[in-house]
Amino acid sequence: GRWTGRAASSRTRAEVVAEAFALLDRHELVLGPVVDGGYYLIGMRGWHDVLAGVAMSTSSVLNELVGSARALGLRVALLEPTYDIDEVEDLELLARDAAVRHDLPATRAALAALAEVAA
Numbered sequence: 270g271r272w273t274g275r276a277a278s279s280r281t282r283a284e285v286v287a288e289a290f291a292l293l294d295r296h297e298l299v300l301g302p303v304v305d306g307g308y309y310l311i312g313m314r315g316w317h318d319v320l321a322g323v324a325m326s327t328s329s330v331l332n333e334l335v336g337s338a339r340a341l342g343l344r345v346a347l348l349e350p351t352y353d354i355d356e357v358e359d360l361e362l363l364a365r366d367a368a369v370r371h372d373l374p375a376t377r378a379a380l381a382a383l384a385e386v387a388a
Contacts (some may be wrong), residue, residue: 280349281372285310289348297343302331302350309353317341 289312292299297317301310306328323333338345352359364380367373
C-alpha cells in the first residue's frame with residue numbers, strides 16, 4: 270500500500286551525495302530508494318546495463334533495478350529512503366519538512382508562491 274510515514278531526514282543533498290560516492294568505493298551500484306517503489310539517485314562505478322528490461326515509472330522499478338544489478342553480479346548499496354513529489358499528499362509532506370529545515374529556503378518560497386496561485 271501507499272506509504273504514510275515519514276522517511277525524509279535532516280540530511281542535506283550534499284551529505285546524501287557524499288555518502289553515495291563513499292559507498293561506490295565498495296559497491297558497483299548505489300541507489301536512493303523512494304518510498305513508493307521508485308528511486309531518486311543512481312550512482313554507478315563503471316558502466317553496467319542495469320536499466321535494460323526494467324519497466325520505468327512503476328511501483329516495482331526499484332526492486333527490478335536491484336534484481337537486474339544482482340543478476341549482473343553487482344554489489345548494490347541502498348541509501349536512506351525518502352519520498353518524491355508526484356502527488357498532492359507529497360507536496361503537503363514537503364511543506365511540513367520545509368517548515369522545519371534550515372537548508373530549504375528556496376523550497377519554502379516556491380511552496381508559498383504555489384499557495385498564492387492556488388488561492
